Amino acid sequence: MVIPAVPDTLLVEKLAVANRILYRQGVVDSFGHVSVRHDKSPHHFLLARNMAPALVRRQDILVFDLDGTALDAGGQRVYLERFIHGEIYRARPDVQAVVHSHSPSVIPFGATRQPLRPIFHMCGFLGEGTSLFEIRDVAGDTDMLVSSNALGAALAAALGSRSAVLMRGHGSTVVGASLEQAVYRAVYTEVNAKLQMQAVALGDVMYLNAGEAAKTAATNETQVPRAWELWQREVGPVG
Amino acid sequence: MVIPAVPDTLLVEKLAVANRILYRQGVVDSFGHVSVRHDKSPHHFLLARNMAPALVRRQDILVFDLDGTALDAGGQRVYLERFIHGEIYRARPDVQAVVHSHSPSVIPFGATRQPLRPIFHMCGFLGEGTSLFEIRDVAGDTDMLVSSNALGAALAAALGSRSAVLMRGHGSTVVGASLEQAVYRAVYTEVNAKLQMQAVALGDVMYLNAGEAAKTAATNETQVPRAWELWQREVGPVG
Amino acid sequence: MVIPAVPDTLLVEKLAVANRILYRQGVVDSFGHVSVRHDKSPHHFLLARNMAPALVRRQDILVFDLDGTALDAGGQRVYLERFIHGEIYRARPDVQAVVHSHSPSVIPFGATRQPLRPIFHMCGFLGEGTSLFEIRDVAGDTDMLVSSNALGAALAAALGSRSAVLMRGHGSTVVGASLEQAVYRAVYTEVNAKLQMQAVALGDVMYLNAGEAAKTAATNETQVPRAWELWQREVGPVG
Amino acid sequence: MVIPAVPDTLLVEKLAVANRILYRQGVVDSFGHVSVRHDKSPHHFLLARNMAPALVRRQDILVFDLDGTALDAGGQRVYLERFIHGEIYRARPDVQAVVHSHSPSVIPFGATRQPLRPIFHMCGFLGEGTSLFEIRDVAGDTDMLVSSNALGAALAAALGSRSAVLMRGHGSTVVGASLEQAVYRAVYTEVNAKLQMQAVALGDVMYLNAGEAAKTAATNETQVPRAWELWQREVGPVG
Numbered sequence: 001m002v003i004p005a006v007p008d009t010l011l012v013e014k015l016a017v018a019n020r021i022l023y024r025q026g027v028v029d030s031f032g033h034v035s036v037r038h039d040k041s042p043h044h045f046l047l048a049r050n051m052a053p054a055l056v057r058r059q060d061i062l063v064f065d066l067d068g069t070a071l072d073a074g075g076q077r078v079y080l081e082r083f084i085h086g087e088i089y090r091a092r093p094d095v096q097a098v099v100h101s102h103s104p105s106v107i108p109f110g111a112t113r114q115p116l117r118p119i120f121h122m123c124g125f126l127g128e129g130t131s132l133f134e135i136r137d138v139a140g141d142t143d144m145l146v147s148s149n150a151l152g153a154a155l156a157a158a159l160g161s162r163s164a165v166l167m168r169g170h171g172s173t174v175v176g177a178s179l180e181q182a183v184y185r186a187v188y189t190e191v192n193a194k195l196q197m198q199a200v201a202l203g204d205v206m207y208l209n210a211g212e213a214a215k216t217a218a219t220n221e222t223q224v225p226r227a228w229e230l231w232q233r234e235v236g237p238v239g
Numbered sequence: 240m241v242i243p244a245v246p247d248t249l250l251v252e253k254l255a256v257a258n259r260i261l262y263r264q265g266v267v268d269s270f271g272h273v274s275v276r277h278d279k280s281p282h283h284f285l286l287a288r289n290m291a292p293a294l295v296r297r298q299d300i301l302v303f304d305l306d307g308t309a310l311d312a313g314g315q316r317v318y319l320e321r322f323i324h325g326e327i328y329r330a331r332p333d334v335q336a337v338v339h340s341h342s343p344s345v346i347p348f349g350a351t352r353q354p355l356r357p358i359f360h361m362c363g364f365l366g367e368g369t370s371l372f373e374i375r376d377v378a379g380d381t382d383m384l385v386s387s388n389a390l391g392a393a394l395a396a397a398l399g400s401r402s403a404v405l406m407r408g409h410g411s412t413v414v415g416a417s418l419e420q421a422v423y424r425a426v427y428t429e430v431n432a433k434l435q436m437q438a439v440a441l442g443d444v445m446y447l448n449a450g451e452a453a454k455t456a457a458t459n460e461t462q463v464p465r466a467w468e469l470w471q472r473e474v475g476p477v478g
Numbered sequence: 479m480v481i482p483a484v485p486d487t488l489l490v491e492k493l494a495v496a497n498r499i500l501y502r503q504g505v506v507d508s509f510g511h512v513s514v515r516h517d518k519s520p521h522h523f524l525l526a527r528n529m530a531p532a533l534v535r536r537q538d539i540l541v542f543d544l545d546g547t548a549l550d551a552g553g554q555r556v557y558l559e560r561f562i563h564g565e566i567y568r569a570r571p572d573v574q575a576v577v578h579s580h581s582p583s584v585i586p587f588g589a590t591r592q593p594l595r596p597i598f599h600m601c602g603f604l605g606e607g608t609s610l611f612e613i614r615d616v617a618g619d620t621d622m623l624v625s626s627n628a629l630g631a632a633l634a635a636a637l638g639s640r641s642a643v644l645m646r647g648h649g650s651t652v653v654g655a656s657l658e659q660a661v662y663r664a665v666y667t668e669v670n671a672k673l674q675m676q677a678v679a680l681g682d683v684m685y686l687n688a689g690e691a692a693k694t695a696a697t698n699e700t701q702v703p704r705a706w707e708l709w710q711r712e713v714g715p716v717g
Numbered sequence: 718m719v720i721p722a723v724p725d726t727l728l729v730e731k732l733a734v735a736n737r738i739l740y741r742q743g744v745v746d747s748f749g750h751v752s753v754r755h756d757k758s759p760h761h762f763l764l765a766r767n768m769a770p771a772l773v774r775r776q777d778i779l780v781f782d783l784d785g786t787a788l789d790a791g792g793q794r795v796y797l798e799r800f801i802h803g804e805i806y807r808a809r810p811d812v813q814a815v816v817h818s819h820s821p822s823v824i825p826f827g828a829t830r831q832p833l834r835p836i837f838h839m840c841g842f843l844g845e846g847t848s849l850f851e852i853r854d855v856a857g858d859t860d861m862l863v864s865s866n867a868l869g870a871a872l873a874a875a876l877g878s879r880s881a882v883l884m885r886g887h888g889s890t891v892v893g894a895s896l897e898q899a900v901y902r903a904v905y906t907e908v909n910a911k912l913q914m915q916a917v918a919l920g921d922v923m924y925l926n927a928g929e930a931a932k933t934a935a936t937n938e939t940q941v942p943r944a945w946e947l948w949q950r951e952v953g954p955v956g
Contacts, residue, residue: 029466030465030466030469031361031465051465051468052465052466054469055468055469055472080458080462102359102361104433104434105437107358107359107434107438108358108434108437108441109441110359111358111359111434111444111446112438112441112442112443112444112445113442114442118886119824119825119828119886120819120824120827120828120861120886120887120888121861121862121886122748122819124860136448136451141450141451141454142454143360143363143451143454143455143457143458143459144359144360144451145360145455145458168445169357169359169360169445169446169447169451170359170360171359194821195824195825197437197440197441198822198825199824199825199829200441201440201914201918202825202826202829202914203829203830204829205825205828205829206828206885206886207886208861209853209858212853212858212859212860212886215858215859216861216862218860219860219862223748226747226748226767227746227747227748227769229768229769229772230747230771230772231747233772268705269705269709270600270704270705290704290707291705291707291708293708294707294708294711319697341598341600343672343673344676346597346598346673346677347597347673347676347677347680347683348680349598350598350673350677350683350684351677351680351681351682351683351684352681352684375687375690379689380687380689380690380693381690381693382602382690382694382696382698383598383690383694384694384697407684408596408597408598408684408685408686408690409599410598436676436679439680440679507944508943508948509839509943509944528943529943529946530943530944530946530947532947533946533947558936580837582908582911582912585836585837585912586915586919586922587919588837589836589916589923589924590916590920590922590923591923592920614926614929619926619932620929621841621929621932621933621935621937622837622838622925622932622933623936646923647835647836647837647838647923647925647929648837648838675918675919678919
């Protein structure tokens with residue numbers, strides 16, 4: 001087994017902060033998880049042990065290889081769905097961070113097999129729409145969890161080159177080119193879903209077109225630090 | 240009258256915690272109640288005196304027999320609907336805890352006589368659907384309260400072997416094989432109801448099928464401690 | 479001008495508490511007001527000076543006669559709509575407290591001229607339904623405010639013997655036989671409105687019938703102190 | 718370059734307070750901004766540097782001319798859309814304050830190109846309805862941002878003499894004759910949008926007519942200080 005160098009202390013701390021931000025922003029509840037690719041090895045990633053994101057501290061962050069094996073769990077329980085992260089990092093070299101959640105407003109879109117589309121400029125990253133992962137097609141009747149490398153790879157295939165994939169009867173997974181960007185996208189995927197539900201009920205919706213989506217994504221994601229500064233302040237120091 | 244041994248102190252404390260969790264999670268407001276079967280006598284259960292769940296302390300927990308008679312009320316008022324608990328414990332030996340609430344998103348389903356169905360894997364316990372208790376069929380025009388053993392038995396009959404029963408014009412009752420499980424189910428019954436309302440408005444909903452529901456229930460309920468740890472931390476120490 | 483005896487200190491304090499409860503429960507925002515009939519004179523009532531309910535302290539409570547004249551304002555501004563209170567006390571000797579608000583979920587019912595009906599047992603007091611006050615019929619195009627004794631009397635006439643009246647394009651007014659009951663009813667009128675909107679979208683709604691409404695109102699209103707104890711605790715001491 | 722006199726210290730502080738109120742009231746999140754016209758020069762305005770509104774302190778407030786050039790940025794980043802403010806101040810001498818936001822309930826109206834109309838008396842300022850700014854008509858596929866004087870002028874033209882303009886796929890901009898009034902209007906534009914969505918789903922909506930809107934606007938805006946007092950208290954002292 002390859003043992004990578006120790007990850008950057010600030011990255012570990014930032015991942016603990018990301019866990020707490022996602023709870024405070026309503027993306028995760030007691031469930032869901034966020035990972036970041038190891039800064040010293042592209043074949044490893046950092047993810048908390050099996051626990052509620054709101055409680056994650058630095059010392060709860062473990063190192064995993066892309067097969068989902070924890071290098072340093074020391075007997076602690078790990079997330080059943082760590083394969084989501086490993087297989088996406090394997091399939092998508094551009095991805096540096098992954099958020100898996102049961103973000104509430106997104107669930108009805110998965111359950112009705114309708115894609116999210118970008119309703120405003122904060123969500124240009126949804127310009128390619130969302131794809132749907134139907135686990136029943138891949139594995140029949142299951143406990144819906146992505147609990148193996150094979151299922152993780154199938155999810156990564158459904159994601160393709162997109163920013164987000166809906167998981168019918170389960171939740172969604174969102175990726176980014178940095179931890180901050182993945183968190184930003186997870187927060188605004190929830191916002192977009194809520195607004196899209198309301199707009200569809202109200203009338204005929206004009207979404208961002210492809211050109212608008214690409215341009216808003218490029219511009220708006222330069223503004224991510226503005227949100228991160230506030231969110232980090234609000235969660236306060238991690239233990 | 241049979242007097243059971245003193246219940247476990249930690250169970251009494253856990254029941255006070257459960258009351259506060261249910262308030263913080265929006266399942267109960269000033270009304271609703273949660274009980275647990277007595278750990279030393281299957282013919283008794285623990286339930287707070289008549290008060291708002293958010294304020295329950297250890298010393299507010301009383302012991303009741305299955306007929307709904309408090310052994311140690313000492314003149315304190317008891318809940319008008321304690322019969323819900325006693326009769327369900329009598330009818331369902333597998334049940335160790337009962338939550339009765341006016342959980343808001345569930346009310347519209349009772350009022351329109353539509354069942355909850357599991358919209359995502361957190362709610363596999365709803366796989367058998369919910370049944371409907373129509374008190375008007377049992378007792379004509381009433382104050383809607385399950386205020387006698389006969390009404391409690393009728394509610395238990397409507398519940399059958401399910402995890403949850405809707406009560407038209409009133410609320411719902413959810414059961415579990417442990418206090419933690421019953422609280423988990425009550426919280427996610429509310430979540431499911433809210434998401435189901437949104438999904439129905441959005442399109443044609445694909446619910447978990449029977450196989451998925453059974454498997455998700457089996458897996459997910461092993462994860463209940465993750466939620467309980469957070470919820471307990473959030474309510475803090477009980478008085 | 480008749481000067482009544484000094485009102486009971488505890489009643490004045492309770493009215494300050496009621497103001498804060500209504501804010502915390504989402505019935506009022508910066509606007510809306512609650513009054514109570516003077517305990518020593520049925521021809522007078524207590525109401526705060528013109529200010530946000532959340533900030534009301536004991537010393538902000540003034541005494542008014544039924545014409546809406548403040549006896550002790552000492553130059554302080556009074557609410558433009560104090561006539562709502564005076565005219566309802568004049569028309570309804572059974573009423574001891576009045577809440578006027580822009581309780582949010584109730585507004586769409588007034589705007590679409592649809593009555594609230596009791597969707598669950600907590601709202602049996604809505605058994606007679608709500609009436610609609612259409613100020614345009616009474617006074618043509620106005621600023622919508624009940625800013626005179628004539629308009630207050632018209633509102634009281636629309637209320638009739640009911641517990642609540644909707645005011646199109648404005649809000650609602652709820653009454654009770656005690657301050658606690660009026661606050662309870664205002665809180666649960668908002669709850670009922672939100673649930674009724676959701677239920678109507680979901681299917682064919684079975685409301686409480688007249689017998690159920692009357693019986694639930696009788697029983698449930700004996701439980702008002704349970705809610706009041708919690709609400710009072712949550713707002714803490716008033717200044 | 719004309720350098721105006723130093724702005725009033727209390728106005729600078731009030732603008733910092735306004736930023737925090739808009740966050741607390743849910744009008745802005747990490748994005749959106751509020752400005753006020755310079756009290757000593759109608760050709761300048763005050764606006765924070767590029768940052769989350771919730772964190773704005775007095776020292777973060779900069780002075781801009783109407784072309785959107787900051788006089789005193791000292792290398793700090795400024796908002797990409799400062800042109801919204803400058804061009805509206807240029808076109809509307811009556812306007813003293815401008816709020817630009819992604820106020821959530823308003824987004825679905827822009828996306829479906831439906832105007833807000835006043836649903837209750839708190840929103841008489843919407844009596845002329847809202848206009849729609851369709852940036853695609855003006856500039857083709859863009860990043861949706863009002864990032865130049867030309868786009869700012871086009872937005873100001875779409876606003877016309879109204880209180881608010883919807884921006885499709887983006888948000889909205891609300892103006893007022895004082896900072897307090899603009900904040901009040903931004904808060905109640907969000908309230909109106911939420912209630913209008915609910916009312917439209919419920920039935921046939923009777924909005925305020927032109928006479929009612931004008932009269933409610935005149936009366937209600939005299940009550941703005943009541944809201945401001947509470948809101949200011951809730952955000953506490955700015956740093």
